Amino acid sequence: MIPVTTYEGKRVAVFGLGGSGLATAQALAAGGAAVIACDDKREKMAAAEAVGLPTGDLRVADFSGFDALVLSPGVPLTHPAPHWTVERAHAAQIPVVGDIELFDGERRARHPDLRLAAITGTNGKSTTTALLGHLLTAMGEAAQVGGNIGRPVLDLDAVPGIAVVECSSYQIDLAPSLTPDVGALLNLSPDHIDRHGTFENYAAIKGRLIAASRQAVVGTDDRTTARIAEEFAAGGKPVRRVGLLSHEGELRRLAPSGVGAVGERLFAVEAGARREVGSLAGIASLRGRHNAQNAAAALAMAAALGFDPAEAARHLATFPGLPHRMEEVGRAGEVIFVNDSKATNAMSSAQALAAFENIHWIVGGVAKEGGVESLVSFAPRIANAYLIGESTELFERQLRHHVPTVRCHTLATALDVAARAAAGKGGVVLLSPACASFDQFRSFEHRGDVFRDLVAARLSKETA
Numbered sequence: 001m002i003p004v005t006t007y008e009g010k011r012v013a014v015f016g017l018g019g020s021g022l023a024t025a026q027a028l029a030a031g032g033a034a035v036i037a038c039d040d041k042r043e044k045m046a047a048a049e050a051v052g053l054p055t056g057d058l059r060v061a062d063f064s065g066f067d068a069l070v071l072s073p074g075v076p077l078t079h080p081a082p083h084w085t086v087e088r089a090h091a092a093q094i095p096v097v098g099d100i101e102l103f104d105g106e107r108r109a110r111h112p113d114l115r116l117a118a119i120t121g122t123n124g125k126s127t128t129t130a131l132l133g134h135l136l137t138a139m140g141e142a143a144q145v146g147g148n149i150g151r152p153v154l155d156l157d158a159v160p161g162i163a164v165v166e167c168s169s170y171q172i173d174l175a176p177s178l179t180p181d182v183g184a185l186l187n188l189s190p191d192h193i194d195r196h197g198t199f200e201n202y203a204a205i206k207g208r209l210i211a212a213s214r215q216a217v218v219g220t221d222d223r224t225t226a227r228i229a230e231e232f233a234a235g236g237k238p239v240r241r242v243g244l245l246s247h248e249g250e251l252r253r254l255a256p257s258g259v260g261a262v263g264e265r266l267f268a269v270e271a272g273a274r275r276e277v278g279s280l281a282g283i284a285s286l287r288g289r290h291n292a293q294n295a296a297a298a299l300a301m302a303a304a305l306g307f308d309p310a311e312a313a314r315h316l317a318t319f320p321g322l323p324h325r326m327e328e329v330g331r332a333g334e335v336i337f338v339n340d341s342k343a344t345n346a347m348s349s350a351q352a353l354a355a356f357e358n359i360h361w362i363v364g365g366v367a368k369e370g371g372v373e374s375l376v377s378f379a380p381r382i383a384n385a386y387l388i389g390e391s392t393e394l395f396e397r398q399l400r401h402h403v404p405t406v407r408c409h410t411l412a413t414a415l416d417v418a419a420r421a422a423a424g425k426g427g428v429v430l431l432s433p434a435c436a437s438f439d440q441f442r443s444f445e446h447r448g449d450v451f452r453d454l455v456a457a458r459l460s461k462e463t464a
Contacts, residue, residue: 001023002027002103003030003106004102006102006106006109007028007033007068008032011033012028012035013036013070013085014038015038015069015075015083015085016075017045017047020072020073021039022051024072024098025048026051027102027154027155028070028102037055058085059084063091063094066092068095068096070099073148074170077173078173097176098171098173098174098175099174100153100172100178102154103154103163104175105177107163111160114159114163115161115182116181117180117182118184119184119186119297119301120168120183120184120186121184121225122347123189124290124297125148127321131316131319132298132301134319135298135302135315136162136164139302141162142159143161143162143163145164147165148168148171149166153165165180179213180212180214181305182217182304183209183213183215184297185216186293187222210228211237215237215239215304216232216239217241217297217301218242219293220258238304240300242259243258244292244293248262254269260296264280266280268310275310277313278316285321286316287355288326289354289355290351291326295313323339324341324342324444325342329452330455330458334425336427337428339431339455340432341432343432343434344433344434344444346434348432354378356381358381358425358426358427359382359430360384360419360421361382361430362408362414362432362451363385363434364433364434365436365439366391366439367395368434382403383403383422384403384406385405386405386406387405387406387408387409389439410440411450411454415454433447
């Protein structure tokens with residue numbers, strides 16, 4: 001834990017006591033703050049009380065007596081409407097911040113030998129965060145991984161080294177003074193519009209991370225981030241560009257510095273000179289074009305942190321990958337079962353659909369803006385689409401003229417039908433929902449775990 005001593009002696013209201021919220025309240029109390037912790041759920045309040053945190057009802061508390069409101073990133077700050085705690089904080093004219101803001105303020109004030117590498121983007125940020133942490137550790141650096149990836153950032157240790165932190169747009173929105181040593185913006189596509197109002201607002205919040213960074217790593221494979229890279233470079237900020245390139249000649253668009261992927265080959269550009277630094281050939285945990293972008297970004301960040309990207313690339317093959325991200329969870333003869341439950345939007349599912357052929361695609365849940373219309377170009381790769389969740393009717397309308405569709409409604413039914421269809425013919429049974437999970441599951445992790453368990457049970461029965 002990193003005690004938040006910068007709030008010593010201050011009175012702080014903390015709302016939202018999930019994993020990161022509870023860790024934040026504990027870190028504030030350990031640093032000497034007078035904390036009042038609150039959550040809408042009684043069981044979360046009980047958990048806080050069980051670890052000795054003072055709790056109270058912030059609806060009746062005097063906000064003029066607080067120095068700050070610390071908000072869980074899952075609680076609305078602006079859209080669709082400010083949470084009632086935010087309205088009370090604004091009325092009392094006190095700041096509203098989150099755990100990333102507290103961590104970075106404490107780091108800069110008390111632990112300057114703990115550098116911060118912060119990563120954001122619509123897709124790929126968890127894999128890039130985990131991969132960079134893996135590469136740094138393999139090269140002998142004291143690296144810790146946390147933030148939106150799972151481990152609360154204030155649960156990290158206050159030791160010299162590098163904190164590799166995944167930042168969601170919600171967390172960046174609550175971190176007005178965030179100043180990473182290196183910040184990365186991987187890509188941008190419409191997501192979380194319900195929480196930010198417009199795509200422009202969403203992009204601006206994501207862009208704040210690299211705007212405040214001492215060095216920036218920016219993807220150039222979508223129009224918005226490519227424009228941001230140009231604007232920042234024109235303003236004098238050191239920018240390393242990352243790109244997926246069709247041939248070596250395109251490396252010039254990464255100048256003066258960056259890392260690009262040409263197929264499975266990785267090239268570094270520095271001061272206009274290019275060199276091949278590694279390859280992704282045969283690395284199952286980094287399969288697909290999206291993982292080529294993730295690997296290029298991790299190497300670019302390693303370079304920005306002072307490491308040789310060629311040395312970092314030597315450790316790509318030992319990266320174990322992350323659960324729920326194109327995770328192979330079983331095989332039955334020529335059939336592969338792949339859990340890509342983390343694909344909660346069409347852009348993310350596109351990466352999996354591009355990586356395989358003869359796909360038995362399990363898709364559906366709570367649809368994002370645009371649904372799966374952008375994915376119909378992958379029809380030649382798809383044997384059948386098995387529709388689940390509340391998006392079933394919408395996705396049937398969007399897909400039925402392009403690929404055969406089967407209404408399955410539940411994940412268990414979809415797996416059964418897909419596995420039977422693939423048996424004897426080979427191919428990939430792919431869970432890549434292109435949707436949020438909350439119609440039938442607690443989270444994308446829960447959805448992926450259920451899929452993994454269903455596959456294991458099926459394969460166990462077939463071999464019994």
